[in-house]
Amino acid sequence: MRKIAFIVILAFLIIGSTFPQNTLVIYTYDSFVSGIAKVVIPKFERMYGCEVKVYSFGDAGNALMRVFMEGDKTKADILLGLDQNMIIDAFKKGIFEPYKPLNHSLIKYPEFLDERWRVVPYDFGAIAIVYDSEEVKDPPKSFKDLLDERWRRSIIIEDPRTSSTGRAFLIWTVAVFGEDGFVDFWRKLKPNILTVTAGWDEAFQLFEAGEAPMMVSYATDGAYSYYAYKSTRYKAVIPEEGAFVQVEYAGILKFSKNKEFAKRFMEFLLMDQFQSEIPLNQWMYPVTDVELPDVYKYAATVEKILKVDPSEVERKMDEWINKWLNIMMEK
Amino acid sequence: MAQHYDGKVKDWFSIFIVVILAFFPFALLVSFFLKSPGVFKVIKTPYVISVVKFTFFQAILSAVLSIFIGLPGAYLLSRTRIPLRSLFRSLSMVPFVVPGIVMALGMVGILGRKGILSLILSIFGFKPRSFLYSFWSIILAHVIYNFPVTIRVVGDAWERIDEDTVNSAMLEGYGRFGAFLRIDLPLLFPSILFSFLLSFSYCFTSFSVVMIIGGVRFSTMEVLIYSNLRSFLNLDVALSLTIFQSMILGMVSLITFKLGGFILEEPTKVSRGEKIPRWTLFYSIPMIVFGFSPIISSILLGFVEHGGMGLSNFMAFFSHDSPALENLTKALGFTLFYSTSASLFTLFISFMAGYSGKLIHRFLANMLVGISPVTLAYGYSILGKMMNMDINSMHILLIPIYTVITYPIALTIMTSTWRYFPKQLLEMAEVDGADKFQKFFHVILPNMKEEMISSFLLCSAVSMGELAATLTLQSPDFLTISTLIYRMYSSRHFQEAKVLNTILSAMIIAMFILGEYISKSDEE
Numbered sequence: 001m002r003k004i005a006f007i008v009i010l011a012f013l014i015i016g017s018t019f020p021q022n023t024l025v026i027y028t029y030d031s032f033v034s035g036i037a038k039v040v041i042p043k044f045e046r047m048y049g050c051e052v053k054v055y056s057f058g059d060a061g062n063a064l065m066r067v068f069m070e071g072d073k074t075k076a077d078i079l080l081g082l083d084q085n086m087i088i089d090a091f092k093k094g095i096f097e098p099y100k101p102l103n104h105s106l107i108k109y110p111e112f113l114d115e116r117w118r119v120v121p122y123d124f125g126a127i128a129i130v131y132d133s134e135e136v137k138d139p140p141k142s143f144k145d146l147l148d149e150r151w152r153r154s155i156i157i158e159d160p161r162t163s164s165t166g167r168a169f170l171i172w173t174v175a176v177f178g179e180d181g182f183v184d185f186w187r188k189l190k191p192n193i194l195t196v197t198a199g200w201d202e203a204f205q206l207f208e209a210g211e212a213p214m215m216v217s218y219a220t221d222g223a224y225s226y227y228a229y230k231s232t233r234y235k236a237v238i239p240e241e242g243a244f245v246q247v248e249y250a251g252i253l254k255f256s257k258n259k260e261f262a263k264r265f266m267e268f269l270l271m272d273q274f275q276s277e278i279p280l281n282q283w284m285y286p287v288t289d290v291e292l293p294d295v296y297k298y299a300a301t302v303e304k305i306l307k308v309d310p311s312e313v314e315r316k317m318d319e320w321i322n323k324w325l326n327i328m329m330e331k
Numbered sequence: 332m333a334q335h336y337d338g339k340v341k342d343w344f345s346i347f348i349v350v351i352l353a354f355f356p357f358a359l360l361v362s363f364f365l366k367s368p369g370v371f372k373v374i375k376t377p378y379v380i381s382v383v384k385f386t387f388f389q390a391i392l393s394a395v396l397s398i399f400i401g402l403p404g405a406y407l408l409s410r411t412r413i414p415l416r417s418l419f420r421s422l423s424m425v426p427f428v429v430p431g432i433v434m435a436l437g438m439v440g441i442l443g444r445k446g447i448l449s450l451i452l453s454i455f456g457f458k459p460r461s462f463l464y465s466f467w468s469i470i471l472a473h474v475i476y477n478f479p480v481t482i483r484v485v486g487d488a489w490e491r492i493d494e495d496t497v498n499s500a501m502l503e504g505y506g507r508f509g510a511f512l513r514i515d516l517p518l519l520f521p522s523i524l525f526s527f528l529l530s531f532s533y534c535f536t537s538f539s540v541v542m543i544i545g546g547v548r549f550s551t552m553e554v555l556i557y558s559n560l561r562s563f564l565n566l567d568v569a570l571s572l573t574i575f576q577s578m579i580l581g582m583v584s585l586i587t588f589k590l591g592g593f594i595l596e597e598p599t600k601v602s603r604g605e606k607i608p609r610w611t612l613f614y615s616i617p618m619i620v621f622g623f624s625p626i627i628s629s630i631l632l633g634f635v636e637h638g639g640m641g642l643s644n645f646m647a648f649f650s651h652d653s654p655a656l657e658n659l660t661k662a663l664g665f666t667l668f669y670s671t672s673a674s675l676f677t678l679f680i681s682f683m684a685g686y687s688g689k690l691i692h693r694f695l696a697n698m699l700v701g702i703s704p705v706t707l708a709y710g711y712s713i714l715g716k717m718m719n720m721d722i723n724s725m726h727i728l729l730i731p732i733y734t735v736i737t738y739p740i741a742l743t744i745m746t747s748t749w750r751y752f753p754k755q756l757l758e759m760a761e762v763d764g765a766d767k768f769q770k771f772f773h774v775i776l777p778n779m780k781e782e783m784i785s786s787f788l789l790c791s792a793v794s795m796g797e798l799a800a801t802l803t804l805q806s807p808d809f810l811t812i813s814t815l816i817y818r819m820y821s822s823r824h825f826q827e828a829k830v831l832n833t834i835l836s837a838m839i840i841a842m843f844i845l846g847e848y849i850s851k852s853d854e855e
Contacts, residue, residue: 029821030802030817030818030821030822031818031821031822031823033807033818034654034818034819034821034822035822053807054807055722055806055807056805056807057802057803057804057805058802058803058805058817059821062802062803065709066712069363069709069712069713069716070716073716075722153461153464159542159558161554161558162554162557162558193546194461194464194546195463195464195542195543195544195545195546196542196546197542197543198538198539198542198543198554198557201432201820201821202432202435202539202542202543204825205432205436206436206439206543208635209436209439209440209443209445209635210443210444210445211439211443211444211445211461211463212444224823228823228825228826283823322378325378328548329378329381329548331548
C-alpha cells in the first residue's frame with residue numbers, strides 16, 4: 001500500500017514538473033507592479049483561470065538585465081516595459097519570440113509597431129517641459145523660446161547617460177533640430193540649465209524645493225497634479241515643434257515555458273479591460289481607442305508626433321551623448 | 332604553537348570571508364561579461380582620463396579641507412570638557428548613513444534658492460539666489476559631510492596624548508598653538524592620515540552630491556560606472572572601470588598607511604582638563620547647523636507640501652487606501668530583520684579583522700568601497716542562479732551584500748577599538764586560566780560594549796537605507812522601507828514617499844540617539 005502511495009505521489013511530482021503549470025511570469029518595472037498590475041492582473045487571472053506572478057527589479061533596464069543574465073534558465077514568460085530604445089538592445093540579443101496578437105488591429109498608431117511582431121506596444125507617454133505656474137506666467141511655446149535669456153539657470157534636466165527621461169529629451173532635440181542642429185541648440189540652452197540630475201526623482205525633488213521653475217518631465221504631470229492634489233500649479237507644455245513619445249512594449253520571451261498564456265496576455269494588453277486602466281494608473285496614453293478620463297484636459301496635448309527611427313537612435317546614441325557631454329564639459 | 336596557530340586563524344578568517352562574500356561574486360560577474368581585455372583601453376580615452384583627474388582632485392581637496400575644518404572640533408572634543416560632546420561625535424556618522432540624494436537635498440535646504448542663507452539675505456533686501464551648482468559647492472558639500480569624520484578619528488587619538496608633555500612644551504614658552512605644532516601634530520599624524528583616507532574614499536566615490544550640487548560640468552568615476560551599468564551592452568566597460576576604481580582605492584589605503592606608519596599607541600589616561608577656548612561658540616554653532624542639515628532635512632521631508640509645510644502628506648499616508656500603509660508592516664519587518672542580521676555578521680568579521688590588525692584588512696576594505704552595491708547585486712544574482720535558487724527567495728542574499736557594504740565602516744571602528752584596548756587584560760586573564768569564551772564575555776565584551784553597539788547600530792542604519800542592491804534582488808513578496816519609498820515615487824505617490832522618508836530618517840536618528848545614550852551611560 002505504501003509502495004503504491006509512493007508511486008502515485010512520485011507520478012504527480014513528475015507530471016507536475018514536466019507539464020507547465022498555470023502560472024504566467026512577467027518581469028517588469030516597479031511602478032507597473034505597485035500600480036496598474038493590482039487592477040488588471042486579477043482580471044486576467046479570472047478570464048483565463050491562471051495565476052500571474054509579476055516581478056520587478058527596479059526599472060525596465062534592470063528587468064532586461066535580469067532576463068539576459070538568466071538566459072535559458074529564466075522563469076519569465078513575458079518582459080514588459082521596455083521603450084523603443086531599449087528594445088533595440090533586447091532585439092540584438094534575440095530574446096523575444098515573435099507573436100502577432102489576434103486583436104492587433106485595435107492599435108491606433110501603426111508607427112509604433114515592430115514589423116516582425118517581436119514586441120507589442122501597450123501605452124505611450126510624451127516628454128514635456130513642466131513649469132511652476134506661480135513663477136512662470138508666460139511659459140515657453142517652442143524650443144527657441146526656451147533659449148531666451150529670461151530663463152537663465154531656470155531649467156532642471158536629467159542626464160541622458162543615467163535617466164530614460166534625459167535620454168528621451170536628448171533624442172527629442174535631435175528629432176527637432178536634426179543631427180547638425182542639435183549641438184548648436186544645446187550650446188545655447190546650456191546657460192539656462194540649472195543642473196543635471198541622475199534620475200527623474202532627483203529632478204522633481206529639486207523642482208519641488210523651488211530651485212528652478214522648470215524641469216523636463218511628462219505631458220500628463222498637470223493632469224496628475226490635479227487628480228492627486230486638486231492643484232493646477234504645475235503645468236506641462238509641449239513645444240510647438242512636435243512631441244517626442246516614449247512607447248512602452250511587451251514581448252514573449254524565447255525561453256518562455258508557458259507560451260499559450262503568454263500569447264493570451266499579449267492580446268489582453270490591447271483589450272479595453274487593460275487599456276482603459278492606463279490613463280489613471282500609468283499616467284500614459286492608451287494605444288487603442290478608449291476614452292480618456294476628464295482630468296486629461298489638464299495634460300499637455302500631443303498634437304504632432306515627431307518621427308525618430310529607433311535603429312538610427314541605437315546606432316548613433318553614443319555619438320549624440322558624447323557630443324552632448326562635450327558641450328556640457330565646455331567651460 | 333597553539334598561540335601561533337590561533338594568530339594565523341584570526342588573520343586569515345576575515346580575509347577568507349571577505350574574499351568569498353565580495354570578490355567571488357564580483358569575479359563571477361567579471362568572468363561572465365569581461366570577455367575582451369581590450370575593454371581596459373576605455374580608461375585611456377581623454378574623457379575618462381579627465382574624469383579620473385577630476386575625481387582625484389576634488390577628493391583630495393575635499394579631504395584636506397575637511398581636516399582643516401575638523402581639527403578645532405577634534406581639539407574641543409578631546410582636550411576640553413565641552414558640552415554636547417556626544418552630539419559632535421555622532422555627527423561623524425552622518426555621511427556614511429544618509430544616502431547621497433538626501434545629503435544633496437540637505438545642502439539645497441541651506442544654500443538653495445529657498446534655503447536658509449538665501450532667506451537670511453532676503454531680510455537685508457537681497458534677491459533670492461542659489462549658492463549651489465559650481466565646483467566650490469561640491470567641495471563645500473563634501474567638507475560639510477566629512478569634517479565630523481576628522482573630529483571623531485583625530486579626536487580619539489588626541490584624547491590619548493599625555494597632558495604633561497603638552498604642558499612642559501608650554502612651560503618652555505610656546506603658546507598652545509606652538510605646542511600643538513611641536514607636540515600634538517606629529518603625534519596626531521597617523522590619525523590625520525587615516526581621517527584623510529576615510530574622507531578621500533568617501534569623496535572619491537561620491538555620486539549624487541557631485542551630480543546634483545555640482546551641476547552640468549562635473550562627473551566622478553562613479554557617475555561613469557553607473558551610466559555604463561545602465562546598459563548591459565556596456566557592462567564590460569562598467570566592470571573595467573570598477574576594477575580600476577577599486578584598485579585605486581586599495582592603493583591609496585596602502586600608501587596612507589605606509590606614510591602614517593600605523594603606530595599602535597599605548598593607551599594612556601584620557602584627560603580633558605584644558606580650558607574651553609573663546610572661539611568655541613563661533614566654531615560650534617555653524618558646525619552643528621551644517622553638520623546636521625542633511626539628516627534634519629530628511630526628517631522634515633514628510634512635512635513639505637505644495638507651497639509650504641503641513642500635515643497633508645501624513646493624512647494621505649494614513650488614509651484607507653494608501654498603498655504605503657498597507658505594506659508598511661511588512662517592509663518594516665524585512666528591513667529590521669535583514670539589516671540586523673547583516674550587521675551582526677559584519678560586527679563579527681570586523682571584530683576578528685580588528686583583532687588581527689593587519690594592514691591587508693584595510694586594503695581589502697578600501698577596495699570594497701570602490702565596488703558599487705548594484706554591481707555586487709548583479710554578481711549575487713548570477714550566483715543565485717548558479718545555485719538554482721528560487722527567485723522569490725533570492726533576497727536572502729542581501730545579508731551578505733549588506734555585510735560587504737557595511738564592512739569598511741565597521742572595520743574602521745573595530746580597528747581603532749582594538750588599538751586602544753588594554754591588551755594586558757587579556758594576558759592577565761590567560762594567566763588566570765580563562766578560556767576563549769570566558770575571555771570574550773568577561774574581558775573583551777565589558778570593555779568594548781560601547782563601540783560594538785555603536786558599530787552595530789551604524790551598520791544597521793546603513794543597511795536600512797540601501798536601495799540599489801535591494802531593488803536588484805527584490806521579488807513580489809519582498810520589500811524594504813527604501814524599496815517602498817522608491818515604489819511610491821515611481822508610481823507618483825509622492826506624499827506617501829515623503830512620509831516614508833521621514834519614517835526611515837526617524838529610525839536612523841533613533842539609532843543614533845540609542846547609540847549615544849548607551850555610550851553615555853557607559854561613560855558614567
